[in-house]
Amino acid sequence: MSHHTVYWEDVTEGQDIGSYSMQMTAVKISGGAWATRDTNPMHHDKDFALKAQQRDMIVNIMHSEGILSRLATDWSGPEGELKKTRFNIEGNCCVGDTMTVSGSVIRKWIGGEDEGYLSGLHLVELQVNSVTQEGPFCNAQITMALPTRGSGS
């Protein structure tokens, strides 16, 4: 199987990085919670979630982060490296919701000397948003290091 590569030189700020949708069933939500070892009943037990003022069982934070991070690496190809994510929950995503994830490039730069482990890397920052039919669910700013055309990788 061949894989595509996005090179840093070819990226422009404002560029769209695509989107996808996922149907969130009860199995998907509790499965995502188990796959991330999250035993909070909010993600497994509808009665508990209703008492906790949610519409239904909700998608957990590690599952959500995984779904958002996936858009970044789906776009970049496997040579793009996830370096940092800033992840924020705005609403919720429950059983029966369709989650749509989309994003764009908001910044392109070379890591400065004061940026520690990012120093010298060819970086992009992506804004990734997730919404359901009810409104905003969560969003992330994801920093990735991309290969350059000169690097030969």
Add this chain to the structure above:
Amino acid sequence: MALSEKDLALIGKESEPFYAPDEVDKSMIRHYCEMMEDANPLYTDEEYAKKSKYGGIIAPPQMLMVWCMPRMWPFPEFPWMPMAELELPGVDTWIATDMIHEFHKPVRPGDQLYYIMKLDSVSDMKRTRIGDGHFITTTQTYYNQKGEMVGREVRTVLKYKPKEQGEGS
């Protein structure tokens, strides 16, 4: 409501190391990718990963926190954690609200991870859509078996008392 003196004194304190119950392993990586529908070949395609600069499978970086989630049974003995010592009377339900992850080094199958947690801040009681509660921010620094820092996480959770049905906001 303001914090108790005991709770205030815990802010800035660090935990003892908390060890992941298992080594990083390929089947947990695959279960994770299955739920995310993540086809990145570095996570699950041996052949591709071997030829990559990593020389083998790596875990999705964003799984950092997953490896160190405590067992449900038998429930682990936790080291001293400032978060667990908080009194915060009247709130018993919690939910994560935001999270920053930094990925410093690749995590590979066979790695034994641990983290140290620092309690950064605890808010006074705040009113939210789902009930009144405290926002608690902690930093978890993750290390591998060689003592190398692999990543860091700054997490905020809301510990709250759910509103009664029909109660206004």
